[in-house]
């Protein structure tokens with residue numbers, strides 16, 4: 056129950072163990088076509104260029120920046136946690152200028168601040184932001200940010216690593232342009248793949264580049280030759296065949312559940328966890344309206360060594376919680392309820408273990424009340 060990787064379902068692990076076939080084998084190519092269709096369903100898009108990059112979420116981030124940013128460009132980057140700072144780094148490494156919208160850690164990006172920054176920088180052509188900040192548990196209003204970007208003639212780069220499959224994300228309806236994610240969070244696949252999707256507007260910008268993309272592996276013009284359905288597939292790199300079987304299976308499972316039901320499951324389980332945490336006297340640091348259901352950042356009570364608690368949970372209950380990052384290091388636990396980890400038995404295990412171990416460390420809590428509060432939401436007894 057950390058910030059990812061989430062638990063991987065046995066069906067997905069079984070898919071990983073299937074025999075490896077050639078990555079240009081017709082059966083594999085047919086599976087890739089299905090995979091793209093399934094990914095479009097998860098992203099809620101008709102974008103033709105929707106595919107998994109053969110590398111982790113960070114490569115999803117890089118593929119967006121190296122292709123859409125050219126030297127000399129100005130990019131407005133929203134920073135309200137760790138992953139926004141990486142976006143700034145990507146912009147600068149692409150030889151462009153990053154104009155930062157400095158937000159508060161633990162809060163959503165402020166749309167008005169973005170509006171003012173874009174108005175002050177009419178030269179900017181891109182707005183980059185993190186939809187679901189895994190470092191804090193804050194969810195930004197991607198729809199509002201995309202709408203502001205469009206009014207200022209900017210494309211959007213949106214980090215959906217933690218949101219995809221766990222909370223509402225509507226790539227087409229919200230008009231997002233370049234969106235990347237990771238396989239290991241709410242899709243509950245093994246780590247190491249980065250689903251991405253690009254709008255036609257984004258691809259037009261890539262086609263209009265006057266400079267070569269500064270990465271051979273991540274150059275979309277070359278990758279499209281392998282993933283695109285229109286052309287004959289050509290060798291680009293050896294696809295991670297078994298990992299792609301696993302992603303395919305996890306997306307089939309998501310389609311079987313239904314994406315809206317998956318969002319509702321995450322929201323429901325978050326409410327149960329929240330009720331239990333509150334009964335333990337613990338507080339979530341993100342204001343209610345800005346909370347992610349799949350990542351719960353909990354303030355560590357005064358006098359408690361947060362690392363000691365995590366170590367006890369791991370050793371005694373085989374339960375992983377995440378530590379705080381950056382300015383939240385030592386101050387919060389990050390409790391993930393992602394994908395296959397988002398289950399009632401995990402919530403009850405976590406509340407019971409936290410209550411017991413906090414009590415053992417001298418912090419008085421009522422574990423029974425916490426379990427009862429969570430069960431009341433879950434509808435179990």
Ligand SMILES: Cc1ncc(COP(=O)(O)O)c(C=O)c1O
Pocket residue numbers: 058059111112113114116138185187188189190214216217237246247
């Ligand atoms: C919001 C966000 N962006 C990017 C990444 C990077 O993904 P990966 O660790 O798979 O490279 C993560 C990973 O936790 C993340 O949470």
